[in-house]
Amino acid sequence: MARKKLDEIRPEQGDDAAARRTPMREFSRSLPMSLLRAREAVMRQFRPSLRNHGLTEQQWRILRALTAVDEIEVTELARVAFLLGPSLSRILRDLEGRALIERKAAENDARRAVVSISAKGLKLIEAVAPTSEAIYAEITRRYGARKLAELHEMLGVLEASLAGMGSAEDAEVEADE
Amino acid sequence: MARKKLDEIRPEQGDDAAARRTPMREFSRSLPMSLLRAREAVMRQFRPSLRNHGLTEQQWRILRALTAVDEIEVTELARVAFLLGPSLSRILRDLEGRALIERKAAENDARRAVVSISAKGLKLIEAVAPTSEAIYAEITRRYGARKLAELHEMLGVLEASLAGMGSAEDAEVEADE
C-alpha cells in the first residue's frame, strides 16, 4: 500500500526507477519517525519557556528529578532522568557551576557521587513550574485527558514489549559474546 | 566557589522533604519523557545494524528518503527527513564526501541545491534494508500490528492537536522580536 503513490508523485521521469528499488515502508509510517515527530511537537511548546529561564530540556529534566528526592546518586539520576552518563556528567558540571545543584562524595564509597538540588535551584524550578504546568494543561485539553492516558499506556507497553529484544546484531557481524 | 551553608537553607531532611516541594506531575508521567523512552527503546534495536554499515540514524533517514524520489531539493529533504537545516547541511557534506549522494544546483535558481542518491548509496541501502525490515517485523510481531497502527494514529492526532498551538512564550518575557 505504500509503493503506488510514488508514480503519482513523480509521474514523468524514471517512473519505474523507484519501483525497482528495495521495497520498504513509507517514511511516514516509520515508528521512530512518528515518535520523533510527536515528541518534537510537544517539546516545541516547552522549549521557549525553558529557554527564557536559561535552561535546556535536559537541565530541566535533571532539576525536576532532583526536586522529587532529597539526594540521589549520579547513576540513579541518570536512570531517572533518562540521560547517558557522559551527558549527565557535563550537565552536572554546568549546574554545579551555576550553583543550582550540590554534589558530594558518598560516605561509604568514594567512587559514588551524591547530588541534590540547591535552594537556588528550587527557586528556579518554582519560577518555571507555573508556565510549564499551564502548557501541559493546554496540551491535555487539546488532546483529551483520556486519550493522553491511553497514549501513555500504549507507549509503556511498547517499551516493555521491546525490553527483552536483545539488540539483534547484524548477521554479517558474527554472533554475540 | 561561592559555596554557602546550604545546610542552613535546606536543613535536616526528613522523609517528607519531597512532599513539601512544588507539586508537579510525576516524572514518569511526563509526555515528552514517555515519548523519548519509547523512541529510544525502538531505536536501540536499529542502531547496532546501522552502525555496522557505517551509518547513523540520521544518515539512514536521509538515504531512505532519497530512495523514494528521483531527486529533491534540500529544503524539501529537510522537511521529509525531519531534520533541521544545519544538521542536514553537515550530513549532506559528509554523504557527498562518501559518494553516497550527488548534489547539483537547481536549474532555475542558483540558491537551491538538488540532491539525489548515488548508485553506491542505493547499494548500501539494499545491504541494510533486509536487517532493518526484519527488526521492524519483530517489533510488529511483539507489539501487535493492530496496536502499532493505532499508536501511529494516536501520535498523528497528537501532532495535529498541537499544530496550531503557537509556542506560548513565557508571560514574564514580552514578545519583542
Added chain:
DNA sequence: GGAAAGAACTTAACATGTTAATCATCTCCC
C-alpha cells in the same frame, strides 16, 4: 534598474547523544 527585503542554504557556537577509553575505587578471591 538598483536598493531593499526575502529566500535558501551554510557556518558558527554551544549543548547533548553516542560509543569508547580512562581513572579511581572497590570487591572478590587466592
Added chain:
DNA sequence: GGGAGATGATTAACATGTTAAGTTCTTTCC
C-alpha cells in the same frame, strides 16, 4: 594482604540538535 576484575564516574572524540549570524542569489518595488 594483594592483584585481577568489576564498578562509578569522567573524559575523549565524533555526530547531531538548536539558535543565531552570515552568504549568495532572487524577488519586489519604487
